[in-house]
Amino acid sequence: xxxxxxxxxxxxxxxxxxxxxxxxxxxxxxxxxxxxxxxxxxxxxxxxxxxxxxxxxxxxxxxxxxxxxxxxxxxxxxxxxxxxxxxxxxxxxxxxxxxxxxxxxxxxxxxxxxxxxxxxxxxxxxxxxxxxxxxxxxxxxxxxxxxxxxxxxxxxxxxxxxxxxxxxxxxxxxxxxxxxxxxxxxxxxxxxxxxxxxxxxxxxxxxxxxxxxxxxxxxxxxxxxxxxxxxxxxxxxxxxxxxxxxxxxxxxxxxxxxxxxxxxxxxxxxxxxxxxxxxxxxxxxxxxxxxxxxxxxxxxxxxxxxxxxxxxxxxxxxxxxxxxxxxxxxxxx
Numbered sequence: 001x002x003x004x005x006x007x008x009x010x011x012x013x014x015x016x017x018x019x020x021x022x023x024x025x026x027x028x029x030x031x032x033x034x035x036x037x038x039x040x041x042x043x044x045x046x047x048x049x050x051x052x053x054x055x056x057x058x059x060x061x062x063x064x065x066x067x068x069x070x071x072x073x074x075x076x077x078x079x080x081x082x083x084x085x086x087x088x089x090x091x092x093x094x095x096x097x098x099x100x101x102x103x104x105x106x107x108x109x110x111x112x113x114x115x116x117x118x119x120x121x122x123x124x125x126x127x128x129x130x131x132x133x134x135x136x137x138x139x140x141x142x143x144x145x146x147x148x149x150x151x152x153x154x155x156x157x158x159x160x161x162x163x164x165x166x167x168x169x170x171x172x173x174x175x176x177x178x179x180x181x182x183x184x185x186x187x188x189x190x191x192x193x194x195x196x197x198x199x200x201x202x203x204x205x206x207x208x209x210x211x212x213x214x215x216x217x218x219x220x221x222x223x224x225x226x227x228x229x230x231x232x233x234x235x236x237x238x239x240x241x242x243x244x245x246x247x248x249x250x251x252x253x254x255x256x257x258x259x260x261x262x263x264x265x266x267x268x269x270x271x272x273x274x275x276x277x278x279x280x281x282x283x284x285x286x287x288x289x290x291x292x293x294x295x296x297x298x299x300x301x302x303x304x305x306x307x308x309x310x311x312x313x314x315x316x317x318x319x320x321x322x323x324x325x326x327x328x329x330x331x332x333x
Contacts, residue, residue: 026055028062029052029053030051035068035101036063039061040060048062063105068097070096071095073112074092074093074167075116078091082128082131082132083129084132088170090169091167095162096115096160098111099159104157107157111154114157118153119146119150126145127142136171147163
């Protein structure tokens with residue numbers, strides 16, 4: 001192979017390599033959600049969009065790509081002094097998004113550091129006007145104020161702050177102990193109130209139940225007494241009607257009277273029987289009815305009145321009735 005041929009081959013290889021380098025520098029593929037800043041001869045030329053882009057080799061220069069997605073940055077705890085001169089440690093989280101790649105590249109040198117410093121300064125200004133209790137209970141208010149201030153300040157940098165959150169607010173240890181004691185006392189107070197309320201309600205319910213029970217019992221007893229009285233009245237009416245319909249004579253009445261006598265001293269402890277004075281007439285009628293004497297009329301409706309003296313009841317009858325002594329009313333010992 002001649003020297004001219006070798007030189008030609010080397011030149012061809014150099015040309016191919018040059019073309020490949022030019023093509024590699026001229027063709028740029030930008031991923032989705034990212035943007036690229038192109039500088040031509042040191043000046044801003046254009047912003048590359050996602051997809052295939054063509055540059056002029058050796059004239060255009062592509063700066064590092066910028067992420068256009070929303071980013072979440074958590075900043076380390078910052079000591080902040082409250083209005084009541086207490087130092088609290090606050091952790092913050094900032095949600096932001098680059099909306100203008102050109103402004104984020106040329107308006108600020110380090111937009112991430114700028115956002116952190118601006119967040120710290122704004123947080124101290126906002127929390128510095130609140131006491132500890134307000135700072136602990138006004139997180140939403142603090143978040144809203146921080147977002148408004150940061151969004152206004154970072155707008156010219158091509159950054160939009162979407163949200164600012166306070167992760168934690170840590171007061172000093174001595175204050176934490178006092179807060180725990182206060183919370184424990186509040187819980188004990190609420191527990192005592194609930195227990196007393198429960199006891200009160202239980203007593204009220206028990207009283208209501210007892211009152212309802214007494215009312216129902218009284219109503220039941222009243223109804224039972226009424227029904228019992230009605231029953232006794234009906235029984236008396238029935239007996240009275242039966243007696244009048246049957247037209248009993250004195251013999252039958254005296255016999256029924258005698259059958260009722262054992263009930264007057266019903267019980268094993270009753271040994272003395274007090275006989276009413278009216279019983280003498282009935283006993284004379286019985287004696288005259290069952291054992292009439294010669295020449296004496298049988299006692300009846302037209303018989304004369306009997307003497308008031310009561311004849312002595314035989315000992316066999318008294319023993320059969322279970323009494324040791326039978327004494328008419330009004331007699332001596």
